[in-house]
Amino acid sequence: MKKKAIEQAVAKCWPTSRERLLADKDFLHFMRYFPAGIGGEVKRYFNQVATGSGNFFMVPDREDKHKAVCSRCGKHIVLAKSSHKDRTTCPKCGADGEVVHAWRRARTQAKYYFTYFERALYDKEAIIARSFAVYRCISAATGEIFEDYVPREYYLMRKNEAIHWTHECDFWGNEWWSKRRSLYSKDYVMELNGYHVWLGLDRLEPLLKDSWLKYSQLDAFFRLTGAEDAFRYIELYQKHPQLEYIMKMGLWNIVAEGLRYHSFRNIFNWKGKTPKDLLGVPIGKGEILALSALAVDMNTFSLALYLKKNSRFSLVDLAQNRKELEQLSNFDTCERFDTLKGYGVCAEETLKYILRQQKKKRYYSIRGVLIDWIDYLQDCGKIGLNPEDTAVLKPHDLQQAHQNIITQLKIKADAELDKQIALLKEERKQYNFTAGGFLAKVAESSSELIAEGKVLHHCVGTYADRHAKGKCTIILIRRLEEPEVPFYTMELVGPEKRIIQVRGNHNCGMTKDVEVFVEAYKEYLRKLTKKRGAKAA
Secondary structure: HHHHHHHHHHHOOOOHHHHHHHHHHHHHHHHOOOOOOOHHHHHHHHHHOOOOEEEEEEEEEOOOOEEEOOOOOOOEEEEEOOOOOEEEEEOOOOOEEEEEEOOOOOEEEEEEEEEEEEOOOOOOEEEEEEEEEEEEEEEEOOOOOOEEEEEEEEEEOOOEEEEEEEEEEEOOOOOEEEEEEOOOOOOOHHOOOEEEEEEHHHHHHOOOOOOOOOOOHHHHHHHOOOOOOOHHHHHEEEOOHHHHHHOOOOOOOHHHHHHHHOOOOOOOOOOOHHHHHHOOOOOHHHHHHHHHHHOOOHHHHHHHHHHHHOOOOHHHHHHHHHHHHHHHHOHHHHHHHHHHHHHHHHHHHHHHHHHHHHHOOOOOOOOHHHHHHHHHHHHHHHHHOOOOOOHOOOOOOOHHHHHHHHOOOOOOOHHHHHHHHOOOOHHHHOOOOOEOOOEEEEEEOOOHHHHHHHOOOHHHHHHHHHHHHHEEEEEEEEEEOOOOOOOEEEEOOOOOEEEEEOOOHHHOOOHHHHHHHHHHHHHHHHHHHHHHHHOOO
16 A cells, blocks of 8 residues: 555544554554555455345345345346345345345344455565454345445564554544554454444465464364464464474464463463473473374373373373363362472372272262362361371372361351452353253352352351452352252352352262253353453454
């Protein structure tokens, strides 16, 4: 884009903003890689591809409802389905869309958002992308289409830089540009606002071959994960080219999860150039396949690396026990292993003891053994038992020993804790939930937690202090027909409110219907987290 075209692009900006942009050498250098205006190629791509399933078939004649005009190809067609708002496919261009009767809806207004990838000007290896919001008005009677293209995002992706400028406008038509700190896709935000979104990845993949991204494994990443946000991967690769080796080791699941949650939890040393340096543990020639097999998710992978580093287990040994590691792993599992190390139990012995207790079939999950073991040792300290005594540290029957300790603890309601819990009540009410004949409600007092623990014979009463201080959130699960009768208890932690444990009577596991309810609750929590993320953006 030349100087005059750049001046046109910023013409509607606030005067002070326009002057600042035209004097900004970085902005001028950035814009020179982009073509001027919105060319016919972009418009053709939008109409023929990017509308996706957001097309319309306008039926002008009330007497012949099967004849229509396709908004994508503009041709007269005969419809298989002709009722208003039916979804069907154009027999000529294959477009998927909605039937619109002119006498029921004279004009159809639709909003689209799509990204267009192409080669950068002046740099054959660089890739640029522009995201457009398109406002479309279609006359059902005549088939005429009126469109307004508004550029929203500009991306420049080169070997030595990845830059993103956003182009915004307000209700009054004022425009401005601002530089973002990182590459960011607005696809999800625009979808929430009622736009038909097209990612444009079909244009990106053919560009990879002759660009600086040819060794990035981006095409493999798309194929293996079905990931939608290419920008995060590109930015990560631009900062850390070692991503190529990580992908070739078969760790694509870990890469996808890290990008999704914006954190790799220090799993990788990005300065490393060998598997050992990247992962912090020696990797034998025969262990690469085992490493890939353990990359089920970030929690399992982190636990496997922790055990490889802190025990005599090889990755092959750990891969053979992958199912057990999956059940045991969570975001805080390694920390819990470190807690037990403080009691003098090494990682290898911890894992062996947990598996032995699980084989007794007294616990519904391996992770339940780990959590109860730590709770048990902490409760032992409260009544003065010495954890250095082997019989105390590793009882033959952990569940029975824990129950004995719980009966010895004198848990009382605490008015001060109740005040702290009351202060969090308004903030926590969003975590109340109802579905499938069950309800989930936040515990509202220490006495409620104590009563829950007594009825269900578990130690949730000892969690009152953590619940009051916001270190965790205790959720009481009830049947809808018996809302006051304790049934199951659930613990949430962290800002994302991860589910740590769900316990029933005598720490029993979940029934199938409770599992279904908990999965629905997890989805509800995910939506809450996404909404908070969208508002923050």
